[in-house]
Amino acid sequence: MxxxxxxxxxxxxxxxxxxxxxxxxxxxxxxxxxxxxxxxxxxxxxxxxxxxxxxxxxxxxxxxxxxxxxxxxxxxxxxxxxxxxxxxxxxxxxxxxxxxxxxxxxxxVGSGVLGSAVSMDKVMTKQVLASAGIPQVAWRLAVRREWSTDQDGVRARAAELGFPLFVKPANLGSSVGISKVHGPEELDAALDLAFSLDRRVILEAMTASRPRELEVGVLGNDAPIASPVGELRFASEFYDYETKYTEGRAEVHIPAPIPEDVARRVRELALTAFRALDCAGLARVDFFYLEESGELVLNEVNTMPGFTQTSMYPKLFEAAGLGYSELVTRLVELALEER
Ligand SMILES: Nc1ncnc2c1ncn2[C@@H]1O[C@H](COP(=O)(O)OP(=O)(O)O)[C@@H](O)[C@H]1O
Ligand SMILES: [Mg+2]
Known part of the structure; x- marks a missing residue:
């Protein structure tokens, strides 16, 4: 039937x-x-x-x-x-x-309440992944009330991370409300913007240099598999909203031209993160790779990544031999599977 x-x-x-x-x-x-x-x-x-x-x-x-x-x-x-x-x-x-x-x-289809909620919030994600030993950038949390009652306290917290830094609403996506703050003079506007969109804001140290951006797909429930690794390349200063959604602004490379052992680490870390966050079904896990030092840091986990025919997640599994139709069929099967 x-x-x-x-x-x-x-x-x-x-x-x-x-x-x-x-x-x-x-x-x-x-x-x-x-x-x-x-x-x-x-x-x-x-x-x-x-x-x-x-x-x-x-x-x-x-x-x-x-x-x-x-x-x-x-x-x-x-x-x-x-x-x-x-x-x-x-x-x-x-x-x-x-x-x-x-x-x-x-x-x-996809993660349950716990995995979805924790993965959506950038601060909760970082806390859980830190306890799983996953490398990440340094970060601080600030809540809206602090920004209205103790601005100097929030500014001092940001300064601990050094400039440039990133200011992000904790619970959005698509780079909405995210600013790269080059110096103290840009900080207040970035915080005003982020707090206009979310009660919780994360301040993040920038990676030591401009990172390469790697993404990997995870598929499965309690025995998940990882896809080949993909890379995004673009000319803008960071992967902002315009770059994400304007045709032709970003290039996708699958598989990413990176050393074999880096790809292996990306896949292992993605699977560890998927399990630590109690994800299910699917997730796209995004990394920053610092080529000079070989350092790899996990940036974020998306429990319902973009899913058009040309989106990264389906493309990654297509490269592994799983076509788009087979992939969505598999996702429904995973939803029906007894966990
Ligand atoms: N700590 C960071 N160091 C360097 N670049 C960053 C950092 N945080 C974010 N970026 C840049 O900003 C982009 C969007 O940030 P991200 O946290 O992925 O937001 P979203 O959840 O909206 O996709 C990243 O893809 C990257 O280009
Ligand atoms: Mg992102």
Whole structure:
């Protein structure tokens, strides 16, 4: 019998459009003889759209307003064999939707509440990975209340890391709200921006020099495998929003032209991180590689990476011989697997 799949896309985060693009690809790729797929687009206001509006949202790349509140919809999610929450960022990739689906008793693709929530928050990720012995840059946490009551304290904390440093909202993605701060005179504006988007902000030391950026895919539940390693190259100062989403600004190299032992370390560290964070299904793990010293630091873990036909994650597994259709089929199988 065909499996009934509910494909969730869009959502309330800044990555709404990216999610709808990914969903279009996944919808086209899930084999029709095995799966009966119902897409549901979630508007930027968080409403779940009916079928005709969802079709339009997938075509236009943005979900119109309207639709039902999520709580009205949970009951109607019953009867599906699995949900594919192809949502990026807050209110989708951060354990919220995963909690809802867990309560509803429906299997779903990807990490559960714990793995999703911890991996979404850059500070929590760093704390867990530090305890797993994974190399990372030096960092500090600041919360919004401190920035409104003790600015000098926050500035001093930043100064401990030295300049340049990165200021990031702890729970966003797509480089939204991230600044590279070259000196103390740029710090306040960067903190104002980050705190306008999140209650928690991470200050990060910059790597010793400009890093090479390596990414690796992980696939599986409790016996995960790692893909070949890929590399991103771009001309901009760092991998910012514009570089990520403007056609032709970044080049992807698979496999990354790096020594064999570096690739092996990347894959091992990615698998260790996946386990430490209690991830499931899939994750893309991103690294900085300092060629001169051979140093490798883990930057972040994405539990629902971009998933268009040309996105890094599917490309990495394609290089390992697993085509896009087979990959999405495998992800649904992993969701249905007894853990
Ligand atoms: N500590 C750092 N040292 C050097 N470059 C960094 C550092 N942190 C971030 N960057 C640059 O900023 C980009 C975005 O940061 P990242 O933490 O990956 O944010 P996002 O979760 O939005 O993708 C990275 O891909 C890299 O180019
Ligand atoms: Mg990133």
């Amino acid at each position: 065909k499996k009934r799949i509910l494909l969730l896309a869009g959502g309330q985060s800044g990555e709404h459009e990216v999610s709808l693009m990914s969903a279009r690809s996944v919808l086209a790729a899930l084999p029709r003889d095995q799966f009966d797929v119902t897409p549901v687009a979630i508007s930027k206001q968080g409403r779940w759209l009916p079928p005709t509006d969802t079709r339009q949202a997938l075509e236009n790349g943005v979900a119109a307003t309207g639709g039902d509140l999520v709580l009205h919809r949970v009951a109607s999610a019953e009867g599906y064999d699995a949900v594919f929450p192809l949502l990026h960022g807050p209110m989708g990739e951060d354990g919220t939707v995963q909690g809802l689906l867990t309560l509803a008793g429906i299997p779903f």
